[in-house]
Amino acid sequence: MIRHVLWVILLSVSTLASAAIDTYEFKDNATRERFQSLAAELRCPKCQNQNIADSNSPIAEDLRNELHRMLEEGADDQQVIDFMVGRYGEFVLYRPRVTEQTYLLWYGPAGLLLIGVVVVLLVSGKRKKAEPGKPKANLSDVEKQKLDQLLKQEQTK
Structure with a gap:
């Protein structure tokens, strides 16, 4: 008998919790659509990643009530x-x-992209100038002779 009473209490409490859905009466469908659009556009201050239409927090409920009041006025x-x-x-x-x-929020990503493009161009430009494997042309005669000797020693090995 106690189990049945507990089940009835549990079921009644769960139906009360699901009955907390906001229902608003509007004078026309245009106002209803504006309400839905604005509720989807406004962020819940508590939830931070939900709009006030989706949030179940008390502050979102207050914001929906305020939005409804303002639209009705x-x-x-x-x-x-x-x-x-x-x-x-x-x-x-x-x-x-x-x-x-x-400004930083709106233009920061474009600025970072521009900086990245400039850096890539500068790095690739430096790589083209310094080709690996070629000795520099401004060696002295003594350095050229030493280089030739080293290359000959490597070839004979």
Whole structure:
């Protein structure tokens, strides 16, 4: 009998946990689509790699509620994004704006690629100039004679 009571309690608790899905009523489908688009575009401050639509954290739930409230009040997308950035910083955006603080983020990879290309060109240019196996042309007469002697000794061995 106790087992049956425990199973009923366990099942009721598990159904309560799955009932925590957010449902929002919208005045039209365009607002619903804007909500879904903005929720997918905004990053959860706690989860760091999930958007607020996918996150189950309490702060993501608060952000979804705030987003719903703002859209119902008639705020446009830019007002919503400005509000979220003002409250949580640029981190809340998956695609941060191009500002002085984000220049390195936006242009750093291109700069590193450019530096890599320059280094490769410089290294390959130096290799072409110094061909292995050829003696340098500016040897003195004494050095040329010593070199010839060494080469002859190697050939006779």
